[in-house]
Amino acid sequence: MNSNKVLDAKGLACPMPIVKTKKAIGEIESGEVLEVHTTDKGAKNDLTAWAKSSGHEMLKDTEENGVLKFWIKKG
Amino acid sequence: MNTITGLNKMSPNELAQIVFQKEELFIIDVRNESDFNDWRIEGDKIEIINIPYFDLIDGVDPALDKIPNNKKVLVVCAKEGSSQFVAEKIVEAGRTNVFYLEGGMKAWSEHLEPVKIGDLKDGGSIYQFVRIGKGCLSYMVVSNGEAAIVDTLRMTDVYEQFAKDINVSIKHTIDTHLHADHISGGKKLAEKVGATYWLPPKDATEVTFTYEKLEEGKNITVGNTTITIQPIYSPGHTIGSTSLIVDDKYFLTGDILFIESIGRPDLAGKAEDWVGDLRNTLYNRYKELSNDLIVLPAHFGKITELGEGGKVSARMGDLYQKNPGLNIQDEVEFRKTVTENLPPQPNAYQEIRQTNMGKITPNEEEQREMEIGPNRCAVHDK
Numbered sequence: 001m002n003s004n005k006v007l008d009a010k011g012l013a014c015p016m017p018i019v020k021t022k023k024a025i026g027e028i029e030s031g032e033v034l035e036v037h038t039t040d041k042g043a044k045n046d047l048t049a050w051a052k053s054s055g056h057e058m059l060k061d062t063e064e065n066g067v068l069k070f071w072i073k074k075g
Numbered sequence: 076m077n078t079i080t081g082l083n084k085m086s087p088n089e090l091a092q093i094v095f096q097k098e099e100l101f102i103i104d105v106r107n108e109s110d111f112n113d114w115r116i117e118g119d120k121i122e123i124i125n126i127p128y129f130d131l132i133d134g135v136d137p138a139l140d141k142i143p144n145n146k147k148v149l150v151v152c153a154k155e156g157s158s159q160f161v162a163e164k165i166v167e168a169g170r171t172n173v174f175y176l177e178g179g180m181k182a183w184s185e186h187l188e189p190v191k192i193g194d195l196k197d198g199g200s201i202y203q204f205v206r207i208g209k210g211c212l213s214y215m216v217v218s219n220g221e222a223a224i225v226d227t228l229r230m231t232d233v234y235e236q237f238a239k240d241i242n243v244s245i246k247h248t249i250d251t252h253l254h255a256d257h258i259s260g261g262k263k264l265a266e267k268v269g270a271t272y273w274l275p276p277k278d279a280t281e282v283t284f285t286y287e288k289l290e291e292g293k294n295i296t297v298g299n300t301t302i303t304i305q306p307i308y309s310p311g312h313t314i315g316s317t318s319l320i321v322d323d324k325y326f327l328t329g330d331i332l333f334i335e336s337i338g339r340p341d342l343a344g345k346a347e348d349w350v351g352d353l354r355n356t357l358y359n360r361y362k363e364l365s366n367d368l369i370v371l372p373a374h375f376g377k378i379t380e381l382g383e384g385g386k387v388s389a390r391m392g393d394l395y396q397k398n399p400g401l402n403i404q405d406e407v408e409f410r411k412t413v414t415e416n417l418p419p420q421p422n423a424y425q426e427i428r429q430t431n432m433g434k435i436t437p438n439e440e441e442q443r444e445m446e447i448g449p450n451r452c453a454v455h456d457k
Binding site: 013015016018019022041042045046048049053054 | 106107108109110127128129130132133152153154156157160444
């Protein structure tokens with residue numbers, strides 16, 4: 001899946017993946033896609049809930065070798 | 076521990092004391108809404124609100140408005156990091172008496188608090204280990220330097236340390252049934268300390284390891300005095316479920332009978348088959364026993380079931396008067412109550428059963444994840 005920006009949040013513990021995601025999404029335009037990589041398992045529920053409450057769209061998420069990837073479309 | 080200024084860490088042990096002593100506490104749970112709705116800290120005088128941490132990253136004003144001025148405040152999250160982050164901001168905003176929970180809900184879920192239930196005739200004692208965050212109860216029967224543990228939880232080091240502290244050696248670990256809500260530590264602990272692991276054979280048809288058969292007529296002796304543990308076959312939650320009478324006085328009912336509810340028959344996928352067994356156990360078998368037995372279940376469902384000092388127990392005769400699950404005279408209505416509109420199943424209950432049979436061996440982190448959430452073993456649990 002294509003993205004306009006990639007955020008590497010691997011190795012960071014909660015709440016940093018979301019703190020950084022929030023900052024990164026502020027740097028792209030509405031309709032563009034942010035790709036987030038993290039190793040924090042809790043990030044899945046939290047990012048999904050955060051995206052929903054902030055009006056962004058979680059397009060897709062994958063998990064491979066302990067790395068979770070998310071594609072979030074800015075609302 | 077009264078008014079402390081600045082930011083403080085609260086341990087699960089300190090929180091357990093607040094719950095047991097029914098002290099006041101204001102909790103801000105900063106996990107996401109679905110996790111909060113699924114499972115949260117409860118206590119008699121605990122007030123709790125949910126504001127996800129990601130709504131507090133740019134500022135904690137939404138939380139500040141809701142925090143009462145004179146109360147001790149605890150911020151809670153899944154693991155610790157986010158609660159510390161939020162608690163720091165609350166302190167920076169000038170609030171005092173602010174704490175965050177050490178290890179978060181993960182540590183709370185694993186915390187075990189030993190409570191002495193009473194003495195045995197020949198000088199021994201029985202202890203209840205309250206896993207307050209998940210509602211699991213396990214027991215240690217000690218007599219004359221020996222101990223038997225019933226429904227051992229995964230955190231086996233707690234029992235080992237406790238046994239060491241009171242100078243007893245663990246000789247038996249007993250599971251009243253094959254558990255579906257938590258991973259048993261019985262086999263693991265028995266192997267480590269050279270004890271005998273007991274399990275009802277009818278629950279063990281698929282297990283991959285050796286065990287001793289827990290059956291009626293095979294009493295277990297603790298110490299060289301005559302503290303006996305007498306198994307009573309009492310199917311219904313599982314087909315093998317076996318209750319234990321300790322020292323003719325204490326009645327360990329496993330997941331068959333709780334204080335304010337009864338066990339659910341559906342966690343092995345055989346609700347329809349096992350309803351009759353459950354009915355017979357509760358309305359016939361148990362009725363033949365003394366009303367003066369002290370019932371000690373393997374779970375509590377509601378925080379209101381915690382009595383003095385955190386103890387969860389009740390007299391058998393009182394339960395026959397008050398427990399709604401023991402007062403459904405109509406068999407059809409009973410069947411409906413225990414098979415329809417049941418609460419959701421415990422998290423990962425199928426994988427947990429597989430683990431307890433020895434069929435799969437998840438690592439520690441995976442086991443922890445599997446056990447997240449409440450036990451949900453009673454029919455009346457929400």
